[in-house]
Amino acid sequence: MAGPITVVLADDHPLYLEGIAGALERRPDVDVVGRAEDGAEALRLVREQDPDVAVVDVRLPLMTGLDVLHAVRRDGLRTRVVLLTGESESATVYEAVQAGVDGYLSKAADRREIGDAIVTVHRGGTVLGPEAQSALTQEVRGRVQDDAPVLSARERQVLRLIAEGLSGPAIARELQIGAATVKTHTQNVYDKLGVSERAAAVAVAMRRRLLE
Structure with a gap:
């Protein structure tokens, strides 16, 4: 024992x-x-x-x-x-x-x-x-929260609309900005999240609670 x-x-x-x-x-x-x-x-x-x-x-x-x-x-x-x-x-x-x-x-x-x-x-x-x-x-x-990427207010709007499934032109109409500007914001979001396409951006954003 x-x-x-x-x-x-x-x-x-x-x-x-x-x-x-x-x-x-x-x-x-x-x-x-x-x-x-x-x-x-x-x-x-x-x-x-x-x-x-x-x-x-x-x-x-x-x-x-x-x-x-x-x-x-x-x-x-x-x-x-x-x-x-x-x-x-x-x-x-x-x-x-x-x-x-x-x-x-x-x-x-x-x-x-x-x-x-x-x-x-x-x-x-x-x-x-x-x-x-x-x-x-x-x-x-x-x-x-400290590790979360810092997105601008406009980038967050674009990210949220991407998550809702809106296309680039639809996002441009929703935010009343040019299509080229939407592309710029979208690329900035991708760069900050370390991704290269929409689905990955949404997945990372959800995991990091950026859409709450």
Whole structure:
């Protein structure tokens, strides 16, 4: 039968660290093998103890929780990493997910939730708390908008009419502009969307939510 899950804890608030350690030590399936109050010590303990899971505060002195995560991944260590945070900043959550974080929870989560998250990530799962999920969604949406090509108001009108199936001459009549001008706007739209024909332009525009 497999033994308890070995865990290293890191938080720069001694009372919080003591509280979470005490709660986890009462679980028969978890064994706290190290505690740290800064990121450098946390990484040293991870390398020394080779724990199954490291539960690390995002904001630590010397090395942040993200720094520890990046180092664990860079060095190919087997330890799975759960980050805890008082504030789920969207950019930080996004970076952590990109770096391969196994869990991301609010420090407001109760001790049982944190213990259950440790079990889940040890089994190969990923745990994102509600705050982290919301922050990640916000960041992804913002990045999609930032990546969207900048179309002029007229180019957007032309794109919308293309999507409605109007021909070049019909678009010219609808907008009361010359056919040559429509062709110019259409080509500009194609260039900005990285396409060469109408159907592809509409598909890309829908995917990037340019027609909403």
